[in-house]
Amino acid sequence: MASRGTEKALSLLSRLPRIELQNLKPNPGAKKNRTRGRGIHGGKTHGAGSKGSGQRQNFMRLGYETGNNPFYLRFPCQNYYKGHHLKVSYVPLCMGQLQKLIDTNRLRTDLPIDVTQLINTGLFNIKPLEKEGGFMLQDDGMDHFRATVNLEVQWASEATIAAVERNGGVVTTAYYDPMALEAAVNPIPFFKRGKAIPRRMLPPQHLIDYYTDPKNRGYLADPKLVANERLKLAQKYGYPLADSAILKPTDAKLKEYYLA
């Protein structure tokens, strides 16, 4: 019995195609890359100019402006901006803008309006790599908002929620972790990578309160509490709630008919 190595070699031999020029590779070290002659066209001063600190490789430090107060030292540290590079920001979506999009047929109200649909209008762009978390519903123009929508955003205030629900719509706030947001914002390249859709991560600790609160219509909140809050909000802002109740017939014959 031949050794495993030999067997493997033989099986390979039987499977592999005929040796041709295009199947062959030179031995390592056989081909030597021709090195370009150095200094041919970049010779003499080698791009360093003549004399001066440049040629003598004694450069001024980066940012130095030959004595005047440099740009990177002009502005003092502002506590207002402390940690700004770690905070998540939201792209504003005004209600007036939303209304216009719907009126001009750039958005469909029969489908749920979420991040992907809003990006597909071509008017918005979200950059998850720059710590943008999604859309934030703003109250500009909420007084003349008349559309009935199923809206999903990442941040919404009480007034905006009322504006949407007043017209019989539904608004939810949902958290998209950066990877999920990247996929939602640009689904085609994501799917072209051929990977199965990964799990969407939970919000971080400091945001869990927001997304579990029924007042914000968080996606992690109890639906019963959300319904309760809907009622409260309607009473607060003074509009009637159009409850979509599901009515069913009680007659036996009708039931039979509709079951069949």
Place this chain on the structure above:
Amino acid sequence: MLSRGSVRLRVCVRASVRVSGSADPLTLTPHTHTPRRPSSTLPLPPPRNPYTPRTAQREEDVIERKRNKSQLTPWHYNKQHYKPPQPLTEDEEAMECLKKQRSLFGQYGSRSGINPSKAWPSKEELALEREWERVAHPHTVQHMIDISRKERQEEQMIIKQRQDDISRKLLSLEKWKNDLNTRVAKQEKLAREAKEKKERLIDEVRDILGFRVDPRDERFKEALELKEKEEKKRSKAAKKLAKEQRMLDQLRKEVEGKEEEKEGDKDDGEKEGDEGKSLHGKVIV
């Protein structure tokens, strides 16, 4: 008009003209056409069926070659027409990295010939993903809600404790204020008294000496000493006086007591007590 170069005659030999022996054009003889195979002796080959699959394929290839006038390389042509590459062989499948295979599947779908199960994470990848999640997002939703609730409770607790502390301290605020005031008043009083005493001493010394002396001066101290001596003398005399007065009082009491006894008991005629009372009524200087 002939050129300066050598003159050459071009000889064209037609197919039907046979060339014999020498290739001298002047000796060419015409040749009559004779078929290679006489039709009467050998059977004819079977007529070619133009409609077999192979012929159809061949025709198609020809047509396709003629049709494709894009002058694109095959790779470019395939890319342009979204044609998937050849399915991977076993060896290629084994060697090609998952990422590339997945991207092929993502690009061409099932036409790529790649097993769709490769879209899901492999065992190693799954282990890595799970580990990442375990570190980055260790808690469940309920646990996170608990944590946040506890944080809020703690904040409230701290605030409440501070408020209770303040309320408790407010109760004894008046007492503390009074205590402070009394302490301050006492200290002020002491300071004032000391100052006044000092002033008084200076004045007394001035009375003695006739002029104001600085307390730190030696003369001041001497004057003070003198004053103290005089004071001692005076106090001694006063004490003596007080002592004698006390004794007088005592005797008076005794005398009064005896008089009372006498009134009660008239038989006793001893008037020895009168000796002790010799001072009664007299003024001692």
